[in-house]
Amino acid sequence: MSATPTVYIVDDDDAVRDAMGLLLETADVPHHGFNSAESFLEAWNGSQRGCLVLDVRMPGMDGARLQKALNDAECHLPIIFLTGHGDVPMAVEAMRHGALDFLRKPVAEQDLLELINNAFALESTQFVAGETARRLQGKLDSLTDREHEVFTHVAQGMSNKVIAAELDISERTVEVHRSQVMKKLDAASLADLVRIHVESESA
């Protein structure tokens, strides 16, 4: 599976899967079908992009249990549930666990495509945010312990002199660490350093 945003259709009914596939094909939406929750879980490798369209009722592992298993596997692809009549309680439960939305079968084309667009947008934002955070984390990880200490103190607004006294090192050494930190974190100014620190705290 590529990293192109794709709709993963998980439904045990061959006809429903096939029909939805055709519909998405006519809308030029990449898609991939799975006939059971288990087979999708097996295919999940952490790099897939897009969203899930998931049937609530399936033999074996049902939709709700797949949702839980995916949460455990750190898969945060948005999920659109498909439900039949009388499955509203299950759908509500799914929403509580973070599903994007649910659609009643039979499905209106507009609703489905709109939801898929929303899901892709959400996933994309999440992905970008995730990427930024991952990149930042990578930079932070490259700091030495001492550099990290200096970074924290600088970001808290301490002067080099105070930091040197706090860490029991020379002011000159603090300056070297500080320029090293600015370089590693791609920061042009003190303001940049403070922003990066806030971002890393909230991540």
Next chain:
Amino acid sequence: MTAQEHPSQQFDRELAGDGTDVDQYYRLETLLKNLPGMAYRCLNLPHWPMDFVSDGCFDLCGYHRHEIESQQVLWGDFTHPDMIGEVDRKVRDAAENGEPFEVEYRIIHRSGQEKWVWERGRVVDRRDDGVAVLEGLITDITDRKQAETALVRAEAFSRAVLQSAVEAVITVDAQGAIESCNESACRMFRYALADMRGKHSRLLFETGDYRDFEALFSSIRGSESTSAKTAELRGCAIDGHSFPLHLSIDDIADPVLDHTEQKFVLIIRDLSHQRAAEKEVRKHRELLAHADRLNTLGEMAVGIAHEINQPLTAISMYAQSGVRILKHSNPDLEKLSGALDKLSRQALRAGAIIEHMQQLTRRRESKLETVDCSAMIDEVKRLAEVEAQLRNITVALRVDKLLPCVHCDPIQIQQVLLNLLRNGMEAMHQRGKVVDDKIVLRAQHETDTVRFSILDSGTGISDDLAQQLYKPFSSTKESGMGLGLSISRSIIEAHGGQLGFANNSNGGATFFFTLPVAGDELK
């Protein structure tokens, strides 16, 4: 000669006086002794004083010869008071006309026991005063009289039985002509008794059936066996009214007649009421079964809706895809045709589901057919899976290869199988979730039957539950009417089978029943 010389002594003497007749005398004595009864000579006076009786008197009345001849007791003393007048009149008339008389009457033995006697006598002489001297013989006919009475009673009894019998009882001769019949026969066939006699018995049966009757009649006429032959035929009354009847025909074993005079008895029971009652029972069963099927469908509504929703979902998406393809600047017609093809297949799928459901809702008279087991089981499996999917249970089949056809009403049997499968799944649900849960539907060919079993892995049947299992309106389910099992049982019993159950060794229960293999007409 003494004043009271005994006549026999006188006789003895007369004979002895003439020695040549001694042999003759002893011969006469022996004859009199061995007479079955008593010879006498008496005067035709009140109570008939006797001056000679033979030794048979003792057996007859319990008095010795000398007691009677000495006239200590008179014959009239023994004669039953109710009858003495009549006897006296007959004897007197005969005496007056000089004719012999015969009379039957009762006497009272010395012991008090009553006896019937037959007497025959005549006047042999007259005294100077005109009193007739009678001689005669009196014989004990009690046994014969008793046999006669018993016979009369037996006849009265059998007549009463025959006339009060609900069945028509008709006797016919070897040609089948009616000789006699009881009132029921006349009522049943609406004939007057006189019209019935002499008619040929085959006229009592419908034209279409009287060949069967003739065959039965000739088979019993030809057979040596003593058992009756029976058949169910249609009878025909004189006014054309036709009715179902049960006929039993038998040879009348007559120990006296030889076989040239063979006779037969027909015993006929009108089955109209029985048939009507059976029909009523069947109608009730059909109504209940229908109500149960509707109830079952109600309970299955969620599953059915889900089942129909699947093809509908696919249909709507194929249609929407089709529209999108057409809107394209360069429509891919091949793809469109494929979509429409699939769409129509899904429409048929939805239709088939509805058709199955409709079969269950239809109210219909039960009809026995020759049914292919495998096809019936496949359909039931499909219906049961509607529910099984909701409960995450698999319906597994264990069906013998080459199952024979069975004789049954397929809708009713599917209803029973569906009931049992749903009960089993309910029990499994109550027991709690298990991965890869399955319920097994088994069908095995036994000699003349096919045995159907449903094996669940539910909670099993407790003793308490077993007590009220088949009771109508008792249910362990919240939504159940509690009719399923009682209806299932009555359906199976109407098919001539038995519905049974047993707990499985590894938990759960098995319900089973058998159906008769269809006759030679198929497979």
